[in-house]
Amino acid sequence: MTPLRDEIQQRRPFRSLEEEAALNLFRTVSVIEEVMSDFLREHGLTPSQYNILRILRGAGDAGLGRNEIGERMLKRAPDMTRLLDRMEAAGLVLRQRSTTDRRCVPTLLTEKGRALVDALDKPNAALQDAQFAHLSHGQLLTLIETLTQIRERLTAR
CATH class of the missing domain: 1.10.10.10 (Winged helix-like DNA-binding domain superfamily/Winged helix DNA-binding domain)
Structure with missing residues (x-):
């Protein structure tokens, strides 16, 4: 890495x-x-x-x-x-x-x-799978939650 x-x-x-x-x-x-x-x-x-x-x-x-x-x-x-x-x-x-x-x-x-x-649905899904396939289900959920928290804080102004 x-x-x-x-x-x-x-x-x-x-x-x-x-x-x-x-x-x-x-x-x-x-x-x-x-x-x-x-x-x-x-x-x-x-x-x-x-x-x-x-x-x-x-x-x-x-x-x-x-x-x-x-x-x-x-x-x-x-x-x-x-x-x-x-x-x-x-x-x-x-x-x-x-x-x-x-x-x-x-x-x-x-x-x-x-x-x-x-x-484009299937090729796009394959592209996204390839980009994130190395992450576990839990890591993906944590990433989503973390990004959501950041975005909500920035847009709550």
Whole structure:
């Protein structure tokens, strides 16, 4: 196991255990994101686009408005409108203005978008299994609980 200090070639010790933990987390997220980006690029998607496809699949036939999608994103997308424009141009989603409330423009998953997100379920699960297979069930539960505690403390402001 290579310590982070060696991996990033840092000569001095970390300022604190908290700093070392935070930097380890940032580095790990960066590596996971890189692997996921490479995987999705092979299928013509970005992580944000894949996240939107998953969100819309979960939303069902009614779809969701732009702001609702943005609230459910794992990582905030700065320009949701342009992102949805590109996905619509690719035939993955469809936006339809409501006939009862013109302010409401739900985004729906197209058949092409559903087929793509469905097709990625098994390969994505295999990728995640490979990333975390070396951890025990208990370690995974501890990781989830620890990350949840950190996130809740930071978002409780």
